[in-house]
Amino acid sequence: MATQTFDETKAEIFTDRILNVLNDSALALMISIGHRTKLFDTLAELRPATSQEIADAAGLNERYVREWLGAMVTGKLIDYNPVNQTYFLPPEHSAFLTRSAGGNNMAPITQFISVLGAVEDKIVDCFSKGGGVPYSEYKRFHEVMAEESGQTVVAALEDYILPLIPGLVEDLEKGINVLDVGCGSGRAMNKLAQRFPNSRFWGYDFSAEAIAIATAEAQQQNLTNVRFEIKDAATFDESDRYHLITTFDAIHDQARPDLVLRNIQKALRPDGVYLMQDIHAATEVNDNLEHPIAPFLYTISCMHCMTVSLAEGGMGLGTVWGQQKALQMLADAGFTLVEIKQLEHDLQNDYYIVRKD
Incomplete structure:
Protein backbone atom coordinates (compact mmCIF):
# COMPACT_ATOMS: atom_id res chain seq x y z
CA MET A 1 0.00 0.00 0.00
CA SER A 100 -31.49 51.18 13.31
CA ALA A 101 -29.94 49.24 10.42
CA GLY A 102 -33.28 47.47 9.90
CA GLY A 103 -33.01 44.54 7.52
CA ASN A 104 -29.24 45.00 7.26
CA ASN A 105 -28.76 44.17 10.94
CA MET A 106 -26.87 40.88 11.02
CA ALA A 107 -26.57 40.65 14.81
CA PRO A 108 -29.93 38.92 15.54
CA ILE A 109 -29.08 35.78 13.55
CA THR A 110 -26.07 35.11 15.78
CA GLN A 111 -28.52 34.35 18.60
CA PHE A 112 -29.18 30.99 16.97
CA ILE A 113 -25.69 29.84 18.00
CA SER A 114 -26.46 30.07 21.71
CA VAL A 115 -30.00 28.74 21.25
CA LEU A 116 -28.67 25.67 19.47
CA GLY A 117 -25.76 25.25 21.88
CA ALA A 118 -28.25 24.82 24.72
CA VAL A 119 -29.45 21.50 23.22
CA GLU A 120 -26.03 20.12 22.26
CA ASP A 121 -26.11 17.34 24.88
CA LYS A 122 -29.48 16.14 23.60
CA ILE A 123 -28.28 16.23 19.98
CA VAL A 124 -25.22 14.17 20.93
CA ASP A 125 -27.55 11.57 22.46
CA CYS A 126 -29.48 11.45 19.18
CA PHE A 127 -26.29 10.60 17.29
CA SER A 128 -26.16 7.39 19.33
CA LYS A 129 -29.83 6.61 19.88
CA GLY A 130 -31.55 8.22 16.90
CA GLY A 131 -34.82 10.07 17.28
CA GLY A 132 -34.89 13.82 17.71
CA VAL A 133 -35.15 16.81 20.02
CA PRO A 134 -38.66 18.34 20.25
CA TYR A 135 -39.53 22.01 19.88
CA SER A 136 -40.21 22.27 23.61
CA GLU A 137 -36.48 21.94 24.37
CA TYR A 138 -35.56 25.11 22.46
CA LYS A 139 -35.67 28.08 24.78
CA ARG A 140 -36.16 31.44 23.05
CA PHE A 141 -36.39 29.82 19.62
CA HIS A 142 -39.72 31.40 18.68
CA GLU A 143 -38.54 34.75 20.02
CA VAL A 144 -35.33 34.65 17.98
CA MET A 145 -37.06 33.30 14.89
CA ALA A 146 -39.70 36.02 15.06
CA GLU A 147 -37.07 38.74 15.33
CA GLU A 148 -34.94 37.35 12.50
CA SER A 149 -37.87 36.77 10.13
CA GLY A 150 -39.28 40.15 11.09
CA GLN A 151 -36.16 41.77 9.65
CA THR A 152 -35.98 39.63 6.53
CA VAL A 153 -39.30 38.23 5.33
CA VAL A 154 -41.81 40.45 7.15
CA ALA A 155 -39.93 43.67 6.43
CA ALA A 156 -39.70 42.75 2.75
CA LEU A 157 -43.31 41.63 2.29
CA GLU A 158 -44.89 44.74 0.83
CA ASP A 159 -41.99 46.14 -1.19
CA TYR A 160 -40.36 42.97 -2.49
CA ILE A 161 -42.17 39.68 -1.87
CA LEU A 162 -45.80 40.42 -2.77
CA PRO A 163 -44.80 42.08 -6.08
CA LEU A 164 -43.23 38.77 -7.16
CA ILE A 165 -46.80 37.69 -8.01
CA PRO A 166 -48.37 39.99 -10.62
CA GLY A 167 -51.73 41.41 -9.53
CA LEU A 168 -51.53 40.06 -5.98
CA VAL A 169 -51.44 43.45 -4.27
CA GLU A 170 -54.53 44.56 -6.19
CA ASP A 171 -56.34 41.33 -5.22
CA LEU A 172 -55.44 41.83 -1.57
CA GLU A 173 -56.78 45.36 -1.70
CA LYS A 174 -60.07 44.12 -3.15
CA GLY A 175 -60.37 41.28 -0.62
CA ILE A 176 -59.28 37.62 -0.73
CA ASN A 177 -58.83 34.68 1.66
CA VAL A 178 -55.23 34.14 2.82
CA LEU A 179 -53.77 31.30 4.91
CA ASP A 180 -50.29 31.12 6.40
CA VAL A 181 -49.30 27.54 7.27
CA GLY A 182 -46.72 27.32 10.04
CA CYS A 183 -47.37 30.95 10.92
CA GLY A 184 -45.19 31.01 14.03
CA SER A 185 -45.71 34.23 15.97
CA GLY A 186 -47.95 35.61 13.23
CA ARG A 187 -45.99 38.70 12.28
CA ALA A 188 -46.52 38.26 8.55
CA MET A 189 -50.29 37.77 8.77
CA ASN A 190 -50.73 40.58 11.29
CA LYS A 191 -48.81 42.96 9.05
CA LEU A 192 -50.85 41.99 5.99
CA ALA A 193 -54.12 42.14 7.92
CA GLN A 194 -53.33 45.70 8.94
CA ARG A 195 -52.27 46.70 5.43
CA PHE A 196 -55.19 45.02 3.60
CA PRO A 197 -58.36 45.41 5.71
CA ASN A 198 -60.64 44.04 2.96
CA SER A 199 -58.90 40.64 2.95
CA ARG A 200 -59.33 37.84 5.49
CA PHE A 201 -56.31 36.12 7.03
CA TRP A 202 -55.74 32.89 8.92
CA GLY A 203 -52.61 31.48 10.55
CA TYR A 204 -52.08 27.85 11.56
CA ASP A 205 -49.30 26.56 13.80
CA PHE A 206 -49.04 23.58 16.14
CA SER A 207 -47.20 25.64 18.80
CA ALA A 208 -49.57 26.98 21.45
CA GLU A 209 -46.90 29.45 22.53
CA ALA A 210 -46.56 30.90 19.02
CA ILE A 211 -50.32 31.14 18.50
CA ALA A 212 -50.73 32.93 21.84
CA ILE A 213 -48.14 35.52 20.80
CA ALA A 214 -49.77 35.99 17.38
CA THR A 215 -53.26 36.36 18.84
CA ALA A 216 -52.12 38.83 21.49
CA GLU A 217 -50.43 40.99 18.87
CA ALA A 218 -53.56 40.96 16.68
CA GLN A 219 -55.70 42.00 19.65
CA GLN A 220 -53.25 44.72 20.59
CA GLN A 221 -53.56 46.13 17.06
CA ASN A 222 -57.38 45.75 17.10
CA LEU A 223 -57.30 43.58 13.99
CA THR A 224 -60.61 41.91 13.23
CA ASN A 225 -59.74 40.32 9.88
CA VAL A 226 -57.13 37.83 11.13
CA ARG A 227 -57.47 34.62 13.14
CA PHE A 228 -54.83 32.26 14.51
CA GLU A 229 -55.43 28.61 15.36
CA ILE A 230 -53.43 25.77 16.91
CA LYS A 231 -53.49 23.23 14.12
CA ASP A 232 -51.28 20.45 12.78
CA ALA A 233 -50.52 21.29 9.15
CA ALA A 234 -50.32 17.58 8.32
CA THR A 235 -53.94 16.98 9.33
CA PHE A 236 -55.93 20.10 8.43
CA ASP A 237 -58.59 19.30 5.85
CA GLU A 238 -60.04 22.11 3.75
CA SER A 239 -60.96 22.31 0.07
CA ASP A 240 -60.80 25.13 -2.51
CA ARG A 241 -60.98 27.83 0.15
CA TYR A 242 -57.98 30.14 -0.17
CA HIS A 243 -56.90 32.50 -2.93
CA LEU A 244 -53.40 32.70 -1.43
CA ILE A 245 -51.56 30.27 0.84
CA THR A 246 -48.12 31.10 2.20
CA THR A 247 -45.39 29.25 4.06
CA PHE A 248 -42.39 31.18 5.28
CA ASP A 249 -39.37 29.01 6.12
CA ALA A 250 -41.78 26.33 7.35
CA ILE A 251 -41.99 23.30 5.07
CA HIS A 252 -38.56 21.78 5.56
CA ASP A 253 -38.92 21.22 9.32
CA GLN A 254 -42.41 19.69 9.18
CA ALA A 255 -42.70 16.10 10.40
CA ARG A 256 -44.61 15.18 7.22
CA PRO A 257 -43.92 17.87 4.62
CA ASP A 258 -45.41 15.62 1.95
CA LEU A 259 -48.80 15.63 3.70
CA VAL A 260 -48.58 19.35 4.41
CA LEU A 261 -48.01 20.13 0.74
CA ARG A 262 -50.93 17.91 -0.27
CA ASN A 263 -53.19 19.65 2.23
CA ILE A 264 -52.11 23.03 0.88
CA GLN A 265 -52.81 21.89 -2.67
CA LYS A 266 -56.28 20.76 -1.65
CA ALA A 267 -57.08 23.93 0.31
CA LEU A 268 -56.00 26.22 -2.53
CA ARG A 269 -58.67 27.47 -4.91
CA PRO A 270 -58.27 26.41 -8.56
CA ASP A 271 -57.24 29.97 -9.45
CA GLY A 272 -55.17 30.42 -6.29
CA VAL A 273 -51.45 30.86 -5.68
CA TYR A 274 -49.19 29.15 -3.18
CA LEU A 275 -46.17 31.23 -2.14
CA MET A 276 -43.48 29.06 -0.54
CA GLN A 277 -40.44 30.83 0.85
CA ASP A 278 -37.70 28.40 1.76
CA ILE A 279 -33.95 28.12 1.99
CA HIS A 280 -31.88 28.75 -1.14
CA ALA A 281 -29.72 25.66 -1.60
CA ALA A 282 -29.18 22.58 -3.71
CA THR A 283 -30.19 19.08 -2.66
CA GLU A 284 -26.75 17.51 -3.19
CA VAL A 285 -24.01 18.62 -0.79
CA ASN A 286 -21.45 18.88 -3.60
CA ASP A 287 -23.56 21.57 -5.24
CA ASN A 288 -23.43 23.67 -2.05
CA LEU A 289 -19.65 23.94 -1.81
CA GLU A 290 -19.71 27.59 -2.94
CA HIS A 291 -22.80 28.52 -0.92
CA PRO A 292 -21.73 31.45 1.32
CA ILE A 293 -23.50 30.15 4.45
CA ALA A 294 -23.72 26.41 3.77
CA PRO A 295 -21.98 25.33 7.02
CA PHE A 296 -24.39 27.50 9.02
CA LEU A 297 -27.41 26.00 7.22
CA TYR A 298 -26.31 22.40 7.73
CA THR A 299 -25.68 23.17 11.42
CA ILE A 300 -29.14 24.72 11.82
CA SER A 301 -30.54 21.61 10.15
CA CYS A 302 -28.69 19.09 12.30
CA MET A 303 -29.43 20.89 15.54
CA HIS A 304 -32.97 22.09 14.86
CA CYS A 305 -34.91 21.62 11.63
CA MET A 306 -34.04 17.98 10.99
CA THR A 307 -34.17 16.88 14.60
CA VAL A 308 -37.52 18.48 15.50
CA SER A 309 -39.04 16.61 12.56
CA LEU A 310 -37.48 13.32 13.67
CA ALA A 311 -38.71 13.95 17.22
CA GLU A 312 -42.26 13.72 15.83
CA GLY A 313 -41.46 10.52 13.95
CA GLY A 314 -41.19 12.57 10.78
CA MET A 315 -39.13 12.50 7.61
CA GLY A 316 -36.28 14.66 8.91
CA LEU A 317 -36.11 16.55 5.63
CA GLY A 318 -33.71 19.17 6.96
CA THR A 319 -32.98 22.81 6.20
CA VAL A 320 -30.91 22.07 3.11
CA TRP A 321 -33.50 19.98 1.27
CA GLY A 322 -32.73 22.06 -1.80
CA GLN A 323 -34.49 23.12 -4.95
CA GLN A 324 -34.42 19.70 -6.60
CA LYS A 325 -36.13 17.94 -3.69
CA ALA A 326 -38.56 20.81 -3.28
CA LEU A 327 -39.64 20.67 -6.91
CA GLN A 328 -40.08 16.91 -6.71
CA MET A 329 -42.26 17.14 -3.60
CA LEU A 330 -44.36 19.95 -5.06
CA ALA A 331 -45.00 17.82 -8.14
CA ASP A 332 -45.88 14.81 -5.98
CA ALA A 333 -48.37 17.01 -4.09
CA GLY A 334 -50.20 17.78 -7.35
CA PHE A 335 -48.78 21.16 -8.28
CA THR A 336 -48.01 21.50 -11.96
CA LEU A 337 -46.77 25.07 -12.35
CA VAL A 338 -43.78 26.22 -10.29
CA GLU A 339 -41.60 29.27 -10.77
CA ILE A 340 -38.62 29.99 -8.51
CA LYS A 341 -37.66 33.60 -7.89
CA GLN A 342 -35.00 35.29 -5.80
CA LEU A 343 -34.59 38.76 -4.39
CA GLU A 344 -31.36 40.59 -5.15
CA HIS A 345 -30.72 41.48 -1.52
CA ASP A 346 -31.65 38.04 -0.11
CA LEU A 347 -28.98 35.35 -0.48
CA GLN A 348 -30.69 32.97 1.94
CA ASN A 349 -34.12 32.37 0.41
CA ASP A 350 -35.91 31.11 -2.66
CA TYR A 351 -39.48 32.13 -3.43
CA TYR A 352 -41.58 29.45 -5.12
CA ILE A 353 -44.64 30.75 -6.98
CA VAL A 354 -46.84 27.66 -7.21
CA ARG A 355 -50.14 27.02 -8.95
CA LYS A 356 -52.35 23.99 -9.48
CA ASP A 357 -52.43 24.35 -13.27
Whole structure:
Protein backbone atom coordinates (compact mmCIF):
# COMPACT_ATOMS: atom_id res chain seq x y z
CA MET A 1 0.00 0.00 0.00
CA ALA A 2 1.41 3.35 -1.03
CA THR A 3 2.13 5.75 1.83
CA GLN A 4 0.76 9.25 1.65
CA THR A 5 3.08 12.19 2.13
CA PHE A 6 2.25 14.68 4.87
CA ASP A 7 1.83 18.16 3.41
CA GLU A 8 3.16 20.57 6.04
CA THR A 9 1.78 23.61 4.22
CA LYS A 10 -1.68 22.09 4.02
CA ALA A 11 -1.52 21.20 7.71
CA GLU A 12 -0.54 24.73 8.65
CA ILE A 13 -3.38 26.20 6.60
CA PHE A 14 -5.80 23.82 8.32
CA THR A 15 -4.68 24.72 11.85
CA ASP A 16 -5.10 28.40 10.98
CA ARG A 17 -8.59 27.55 9.78
CA ILE A 18 -9.46 25.91 13.10
CA LEU A 19 -8.14 28.91 15.03
CA ASN A 20 -10.38 31.15 12.92
CA VAL A 21 -13.33 28.86 13.67
CA LEU A 22 -12.68 29.14 17.42
CA ASN A 23 -12.40 32.92 17.31
CA ASP A 24 -15.39 33.45 15.04
CA SER A 25 -17.66 31.10 17.00
CA ALA A 26 -16.72 32.95 20.18
CA LEU A 27 -17.45 36.27 18.51
CA ALA A 28 -20.86 34.99 17.44
CA LEU A 29 -21.76 34.54 21.12
CA MET A 30 -20.44 37.99 21.95
CA ILE A 31 -22.32 39.60 19.07
CA SER A 32 -25.49 37.93 20.31
CA ILE A 33 -24.91 39.38 23.77
CA GLY A 34 -24.13 42.78 22.30
CA HIS A 35 -27.45 42.68 20.47
CA ARG A 36 -29.51 41.46 23.41
CA THR A 37 -28.02 44.02 25.81
CA LYS A 38 -28.33 46.77 23.17
CA LEU A 39 -24.64 47.56 23.54
CA PHE A 40 -24.24 48.03 19.80
CA ASP A 41 -27.16 50.47 19.76
CA THR A 42 -25.64 52.35 22.69
CA LEU A 43 -22.19 52.54 21.10
CA ALA A 44 -23.64 53.81 17.83
CA GLU A 45 -24.93 56.87 19.70
CA LEU A 46 -21.67 57.61 21.54
CA ARG A 47 -18.47 59.33 20.61
CA PRO A 48 -15.31 57.42 21.66
CA ALA A 49 -16.03 56.47 25.28
CA THR A 50 -14.52 54.59 28.20
CA SER A 51 -15.91 51.27 29.38
CA GLN A 52 -17.49 53.01 32.37
CA GLU A 53 -19.16 55.62 30.16
CA ILE A 54 -20.47 52.91 27.88
CA ALA A 55 -21.75 50.86 30.80
CA ASP A 56 -23.46 53.89 32.31
CA ALA A 57 -25.10 54.79 29.01
CA ALA A 58 -26.36 51.23 28.57
CA GLY A 59 -27.33 50.76 32.20
CA LEU A 60 -25.05 47.72 32.53
CA ASN A 61 -22.29 46.40 34.80
CA GLU A 62 -18.92 47.93 33.84
CA ARG A 63 -16.83 44.83 34.52
CA TYR A 64 -18.89 42.71 32.11
CA VAL A 65 -18.99 45.49 29.53
CA ARG A 66 -15.21 45.85 29.69
CA GLU A 67 -14.63 42.13 29.09
CA TRP A 68 -17.14 42.14 26.22
CA LEU A 69 -15.33 45.13 24.73
CA GLY A 70 -12.10 43.13 24.88
CA ALA A 71 -13.62 40.50 22.61
CA MET A 72 -14.99 43.17 20.28
CA VAL A 73 -11.65 45.01 20.01
CA THR A 74 -9.50 41.92 19.44
CA GLY A 75 -12.14 40.63 17.01
CA LYS A 76 -11.82 43.94 15.13
CA LEU A 77 -15.46 44.84 15.44
CA ILE A 78 -14.83 47.89 17.64
CA ASP A 79 -11.94 50.41 17.50
CA TYR A 80 -9.84 51.12 20.61
CA ASN A 81 -7.63 54.07 21.53
CA PRO A 82 -5.06 52.79 24.09
CA VAL A 83 -3.97 56.29 25.03
CA ASN A 84 -7.40 57.48 26.09
CA GLN A 85 -8.72 53.95 26.76
CA THR A 86 -11.79 54.72 24.70
CA TYR A 87 -13.90 52.52 22.44
CA PHE A 88 -15.73 53.41 19.25
CA LEU A 89 -18.08 51.54 16.93
CA PRO A 90 -17.32 52.62 13.34
CA PRO A 91 -20.37 53.64 11.31
CA GLU A 92 -19.41 51.04 8.69
CA HIS A 93 -19.90 48.38 11.38
CA SER A 94 -22.94 49.87 13.09
CA ALA A 95 -24.68 49.74 9.71
CA PHE A 96 -24.81 45.95 10.14
CA LEU A 97 -25.00 45.55 13.94
CA THR A 98 -27.68 47.92 15.21
CA ARG A 99 -31.46 47.94 15.27
CA SER A 100 -31.49 51.18 13.31
CA ALA A 101 -29.94 49.24 10.42
CA GLY A 102 -33.28 47.47 9.90
CA GLY A 103 -33.01 44.54 7.52
CA ASN A 104 -29.24 45.00 7.26
CA ASN A 105 -28.76 44.17 10.94
CA MET A 106 -26.87 40.88 11.02
CA ALA A 107 -26.57 40.65 14.81
CA PRO A 108 -29.93 38.92 15.54
CA ILE A 109 -29.08 35.78 13.55
CA THR A 110 -26.07 35.11 15.78
CA GLN A 111 -28.52 34.35 18.60
CA PHE A 112 -29.18 30.99 16.97
CA ILE A 113 -25.69 29.84 18.00
CA SER A 114 -26.46 30.07 21.71
CA VAL A 115 -30.00 28.74 21.25
CA LEU A 116 -28.67 25.67 19.47
CA GLY A 117 -25.76 25.25 21.88
CA ALA A 118 -28.25 24.82 24.72
CA VAL A 119 -29.45 21.50 23.22
CA GLU A 120 -26.03 20.12 22.26
CA ASP A 121 -26.11 17.34 24.88
CA LYS A 122 -29.48 16.14 23.60
CA ILE A 123 -28.28 16.23 19.98
CA VAL A 124 -25.22 14.17 20.93
CA ASP A 125 -27.55 11.57 22.46
CA CYS A 126 -29.48 11.45 19.18
CA PHE A 127 -26.29 10.60 17.29
CA SER A 128 -26.16 7.39 19.33
CA LYS A 129 -29.83 6.61 19.88
CA GLY A 130 -31.55 8.22 16.90
CA GLY A 131 -34.82 10.07 17.28
CA GLY A 132 -34.89 13.82 17.71
CA VAL A 133 -35.15 16.81 20.02
CA PRO A 134 -38.66 18.34 20.25
CA TYR A 135 -39.53 22.01 19.88
CA SER A 136 -40.21 22.27 23.61
CA GLU A 137 -36.48 21.94 24.37
CA TYR A 138 -35.56 25.11 22.46
CA LYS A 139 -35.67 28.08 24.78
CA ARG A 140 -36.16 31.44 23.05
CA PHE A 141 -36.39 29.82 19.62
CA HIS A 142 -39.72 31.40 18.68
CA GLU A 143 -38.54 34.75 20.02
CA VAL A 144 -35.33 34.65 17.98
CA MET A 145 -37.06 33.30 14.89
CA ALA A 146 -39.70 36.02 15.06
CA GLU A 147 -37.07 38.74 15.33
CA GLU A 148 -34.94 37.35 12.50
CA SER A 149 -37.87 36.77 10.13
CA GLY A 150 -39.28 40.15 11.09
CA GLN A 151 -36.16 41.77 9.65
CA THR A 152 -35.98 39.63 6.53
CA VAL A 153 -39.30 38.23 5.33
CA VAL A 154 -41.81 40.45 7.15
CA ALA A 155 -39.93 43.67 6.43
CA ALA A 156 -39.70 42.75 2.75
CA LEU A 157 -43.31 41.63 2.29
CA GLU A 158 -44.89 44.74 0.83
CA ASP A 159 -41.99 46.14 -1.19
CA TYR A 160 -40.36 42.97 -2.49
CA ILE A 161 -42.17 39.68 -1.87
CA LEU A 162 -45.80 40.42 -2.77
CA PRO A 163 -44.80 42.08 -6.08
CA LEU A 164 -43.23 38.77 -7.16
CA ILE A 165 -46.80 37.69 -8.01
CA PRO A 166 -48.37 39.99 -10.62
CA GLY A 167 -51.73 41.41 -9.53
CA LEU A 168 -51.53 40.06 -5.98
CA VAL A 169 -51.44 43.45 -4.27
CA GLU A 170 -54.53 44.56 -6.19
CA ASP A 171 -56.34 41.33 -5.22
CA LEU A 172 -55.44 41.83 -1.57
CA GLU A 173 -56.78 45.36 -1.70
CA LYS A 174 -60.07 44.12 -3.15
CA GLY A 175 -60.37 41.28 -0.62
CA ILE A 176 -59.28 37.62 -0.73
CA ASN A 177 -58.83 34.68 1.66
CA VAL A 178 -55.23 34.14 2.82
CA LEU A 179 -53.77 31.30 4.91
CA ASP A 180 -50.29 31.12 6.40
CA VAL A 181 -49.30 27.54 7.27
CA GLY A 182 -46.72 27.32 10.04
CA CYS A 183 -47.37 30.95 10.92
CA GLY A 184 -45.19 31.01 14.03
CA SER A 185 -45.71 34.23 15.97
CA GLY A 186 -47.95 35.61 13.23
CA ARG A 187 -45.99 38.70 12.28
CA ALA A 188 -46.52 38.26 8.55
CA MET A 189 -50.29 37.77 8.77
CA ASN A 190 -50.73 40.58 11.29
CA LYS A 191 -48.81 42.96 9.05
CA LEU A 192 -50.85 41.99 5.99
CA ALA A 193 -54.12 42.14 7.92
CA GLN A 194 -53.33 45.70 8.94
CA ARG A 195 -52.27 46.70 5.43
CA PHE A 196 -55.19 45.02 3.60
CA PRO A 197 -58.36 45.41 5.71
CA ASN A 198 -60.64 44.04 2.96
CA SER A 199 -58.90 40.64 2.95
CA ARG A 200 -59.33 37.84 5.49
CA PHE A 201 -56.31 36.12 7.03
CA TRP A 202 -55.74 32.89 8.92
CA GLY A 203 -52.61 31.48 10.55
CA TYR A 204 -52.08 27.85 11.56
CA ASP A 205 -49.30 26.56 13.80
CA PHE A 206 -49.04 23.58 16.14
CA SER A 207 -47.20 25.64 18.80
CA ALA A 208 -49.57 26.98 21.45
CA GLU A 209 -46.90 29.45 22.53
CA ALA A 210 -46.56 30.90 19.02
CA ILE A 211 -50.32 31.14 18.50
CA ALA A 212 -50.73 32.93 21.84
CA ILE A 213 -48.14 35.52 20.80
CA ALA A 214 -49.77 35.99 17.38
CA THR A 215 -53.26 36.36 18.84
CA ALA A 216 -52.12 38.83 21.49
CA GLU A 217 -50.43 40.99 18.87
CA ALA A 218 -53.56 40.96 16.68
CA GLN A 219 -55.70 42.00 19.65
CA GLN A 220 -53.25 44.72 20.59
CA GLN A 221 -53.56 46.13 17.06
CA ASN A 222 -57.38 45.75 17.10
CA LEU A 223 -57.30 43.58 13.99
CA THR A 224 -60.61 41.91 13.23
CA ASN A 225 -59.74 40.32 9.88
CA VAL A 226 -57.13 37.83 11.13
CA ARG A 227 -57.47 34.62 13.14
CA PHE A 228 -54.83 32.26 14.51
CA GLU A 229 -55.43 28.61 15.36
CA ILE A 230 -53.43 25.77 16.91
CA LYS A 231 -53.49 23.23 14.12
CA ASP A 232 -51.28 20.45 12.78
CA ALA A 233 -50.52 21.29 9.15
CA ALA A 234 -50.32 17.58 8.32
CA THR A 235 -53.94 16.98 9.33
CA PHE A 236 -55.93 20.10 8.43
CA ASP A 237 -58.59 19.30 5.85
CA GLU A 238 -60.04 22.11 3.75
CA SER A 239 -60.96 22.31 0.07
CA ASP A 240 -60.80 25.13 -2.51
CA ARG A 241 -60.98 27.83 0.15
CA TYR A 242 -57.98 30.14 -0.17
CA HIS A 243 -56.90 32.50 -2.93
CA LEU A 244 -53.40 32.70 -1.43
CA ILE A 245 -51.56 30.27 0.84
CA THR A 246 -48.12 31.10 2.20
CA THR A 247 -45.39 29.25 4.06
CA PHE A 248 -42.39 31.18 5.28
CA ASP A 249 -39.37 29.01 6.12
CA ALA A 250 -41.78 26.33 7.35
CA ILE A 251 -41.99 23.30 5.07
CA HIS A 252 -38.56 21.78 5.56
CA ASP A 253 -38.92 21.22 9.32
CA GLN A 254 -42.41 19.69 9.18
CA ALA A 255 -42.70 16.10 10.40
CA ARG A 256 -44.61 15.18 7.22
CA PRO A 257 -43.92 17.87 4.62
CA ASP A 258 -45.41 15.62 1.95
CA LEU A 259 -48.80 15.63 3.70
CA VAL A 260 -48.58 19.35 4.41
CA LEU A 261 -48.01 20.13 0.74
CA ARG A 262 -50.93 17.91 -0.27
CA ASN A 263 -53.19 19.65 2.23
CA ILE A 264 -52.11 23.03 0.88
CA GLN A 265 -52.81 21.89 -2.67
CA LYS A 266 -56.28 20.76 -1.65
CA ALA A 267 -57.08 23.93 0.31
CA LEU A 268 -56.00 26.22 -2.53
CA ARG A 269 -58.67 27.47 -4.91
CA PRO A 270 -58.27 26.41 -8.56
CA ASP A 271 -57.24 29.97 -9.45
CA GLY A 272 -55.17 30.42 -6.29
CA VAL A 273 -51.45 30.86 -5.68
CA TYR A 274 -49.19 29.15 -3.18
CA LEU A 275 -46.17 31.23 -2.14
CA MET A 276 -43.48 29.06 -0.54
CA GLN A 277 -40.44 30.83 0.85
CA ASP A 278 -37.70 28.40 1.76
CA ILE A 279 -33.95 28.12 1.99
CA HIS A 280 -31.88 28.75 -1.14
CA ALA A 281 -29.72 25.66 -1.60
CA ALA A 282 -29.18 22.58 -3.71
CA THR A 283 -30.19 19.08 -2.66
CA GLU A 284 -26.75 17.51 -3.19
CA VAL A 285 -24.01 18.62 -0.79
CA ASN A 286 -21.45 18.88 -3.60
CA ASP A 287 -23.56 21.57 -5.24
CA ASN A 288 -23.43 23.67 -2.05
CA LEU A 289 -19.65 23.94 -1.81
CA GLU A 290 -19.71 27.59 -2.94
CA HIS A 291 -22.80 28.52 -0.92
CA PRO A 292 -21.73 31.45 1.32
CA ILE A 293 -23.50 30.15 4.45
CA ALA A 294 -23.72 26.41 3.77
CA PRO A 295 -21.98 25.33 7.02
CA PHE A 296 -24.39 27.50 9.02
CA LEU A 297 -27.41 26.00 7.22
CA TYR A 298 -26.31 22.40 7.73
CA THR A 299 -25.68 23.17 11.42
CA ILE A 300 -29.14 24.72 11.82
CA SER A 301 -30.54 21.61 10.15
CA CYS A 302 -28.69 19.09 12.30
CA MET A 303 -29.43 20.89 15.54
CA HIS A 304 -32.97 22.09 14.86
CA CYS A 305 -34.91 21.62 11.63
CA MET A 306 -34.04 17.98 10.99
CA THR A 307 -34.17 16.88 14.60
CA VAL A 308 -37.52 18.48 15.50
CA SER A 309 -39.04 16.61 12.56
CA LEU A 310 -37.48 13.32 13.67
CA ALA A 311 -38.71 13.95 17.22
CA GLU A 312 -42.26 13.72 15.83
CA GLY A 313 -41.46 10.52 13.95
CA GLY A 314 -41.19 12.57 10.78
CA MET A 315 -39.13 12.50 7.61
CA GLY A 316 -36.28 14.66 8.91
CA LEU A 317 -36.11 16.55 5.63
CA GLY A 318 -33.71 19.17 6.96
CA THR A 319 -32.98 22.81 6.20
CA VAL A 320 -30.91 22.07 3.11
CA TRP A 321 -33.50 19.98 1.27
CA GLY A 322 -32.73 22.06 -1.80
CA GLN A 323 -34.49 23.12 -4.95
CA GLN A 324 -34.42 19.70 -6.60
CA LYS A 325 -36.13 17.94 -3.69
CA ALA A 326 -38.56 20.81 -3.28
CA LEU A 327 -39.64 20.67 -6.91
CA GLN A 328 -40.08 16.91 -6.71
CA MET A 329 -42.26 17.14 -3.60
CA LEU A 330 -44.36 19.95 -5.06
CA ALA A 331 -45.00 17.82 -8.14
CA ASP A 332 -45.88 14.81 -5.98
CA ALA A 333 -48.37 17.01 -4.09
CA GLY A 334 -50.20 17.78 -7.35
CA PHE A 335 -48.78 21.16 -8.28
CA THR A 336 -48.01 21.50 -11.96
CA LEU A 337 -46.77 25.07 -12.35
CA VAL A 338 -43.78 26.22 -10.29
CA GLU A 339 -41.60 29.27 -10.77
CA ILE A 340 -38.62 29.99 -8.51
CA LYS A 341 -37.66 33.60 -7.89
CA GLN A 342 -35.00 35.29 -5.80
CA LEU A 343 -34.59 38.76 -4.39
CA GLU A 344 -31.36 40.59 -5.15
CA HIS A 345 -30.72 41.48 -1.52
CA ASP A 346 -31.65 38.04 -0.11
CA LEU A 347 -28.98 35.35 -0.48
CA GLN A 348 -30.69 32.97 1.94
CA ASN A 349 -34.12 32.37 0.41
CA ASP A 350 -35.91 31.11 -2.66
CA TYR A 351 -39.48 32.13 -3.43
CA TYR A 352 -41.58 29.45 -5.12
CA ILE A 353 -44.64 30.75 -6.98
CA VAL A 354 -46.84 27.66 -7.21
CA ARG A 355 -50.14 27.02 -8.95
CA LYS A 356 -52.35 23.99 -9.48
CA ASP A 357 -52.43 24.35 -13.27
